[in-house]
Amino acid sequence: NAGVTQTPKFQVLKTGQSMTLQCAQDMNHEYMSWYRQDPGMGLRLIHYSVGAGITDQGEVPNGYNVSRSTTEDFPLRLLSAAPSQTSVYFCASSWGGRNTEAFFGQGTRLTVV
Amino acid sequence: AQKVTQAQTEISVVEKEDVTLDCVYETRDTTYYLFWYKQPPSGELVFLIRRNSFDEQNEISGRYSWNFQKSTSSFNFTITASQVVDSAVYFCALSGFTGRRALTFGSGTRLQVQP
Numbered sequence: 257n258a259g260v261t262q263t264p265k266f267q268v269l270k271t272g273q274s275m276t277l278q279c280a281q282d283m284n285h286e287y288m289s290w291y292r293q294d295p296g297m298g299l300r301l302i303h304y305s306v307g308a309g310i311t312d313q314g315e316v317p318n319g320y321n322v323s324r325s326t327t328e329d330f331p332l333r334l335l336s337a338a339p340s341q342t343s344v345y346f347c348a349s350s351w352g353g354r355n356t357e358a359f360f361g362q363g364t365r366l367t368v369v
Numbered sequence: 370a371q372k373v374t375q376a377q378t379e380i381s382v383v384e385k386e387d388v389t390l391d392c393v394y395e396t397r398d399t400t401y402y403l404f405w406y407k408q409p410p411s412g413e414l415v416f417l418i419r420r421n422s423f424d425e426q427n428e429i430s431g432r433y434s435w436n437f438q439k440s441t442s443s444f445n446f447t448i449t450a451s452q453v454v455d456s457a458v459y460f461c462a463l464s465g466f467t468g469r470r471a472l473t474f475g476s477g478t479r480l481q482v483q484p
Contacts, residue, residue, distance in 0.1 A: 291474075296476055298373075300474070301472070301473070346414065357404065358472055363412055
């Protein structure tokens with residue numbers, strides 16, 4: 257089973273460029289979310305989705321857009337990259353049921369220069 | 370608002386020592402989930418345990434054990450007889466029981482186990 261797949265694994269962007277981080281899951285999970293991990297700060301929620309067509313903002317949404325047109329995919333778009341967006345990005349998915357854990361992708365290490 | 374505090378930034382122990390990682394949380398929810406994740410040097414996040422707020426039984430899995438105390442809002446993690454392979458960053462996290470299921474993470478504790 258693939259689980260949660262993130263692409264790319266590494267990316268270097270110039271300030272002002274835009275790009276999309278891809279996230280796909282093959283477990284038919286309802287919930288998907290994006291986090292960024294910065295040194296000493298743990299993981300912080302950027303955006304999340306409780307199902308296809310439904311998204312909402314997390315703690316640190318500025319500079320990022322998401323959409324959820326299918327259950328499987330939840331891409332994260334950086335509109336105009338800034339050095340402050342240099343981070344490791346994780347996508348996660350989980351069931352909507354009561355006893356559930358979040359499954360994480362392998363992460364995308366993004367550097368904005 | 371939810372908050373998770375892991376006051377220990379880094380812990381260093383010698384192999385075979387026992388070590389406890391502390392986690393204190395804040396939430397207004399009456400029911401919630403608590404989690405521990407491990408992040409080894411390779412970078413992936415590995416799920417270790419989930420605890421429901423209405424189940425205060427402690428849990429043991431091999432060398433790992435978890436002590437959940439609702440009265441003190443703590444969910445501490447103990448590794449018995451630590452091994453070098455336990456070296457990692459450990460995250461405690463909290464999520465609601467309904468609605469938004471996203472996790473609120475602590476800042477993590479880096480555990481170094483020296484041979």
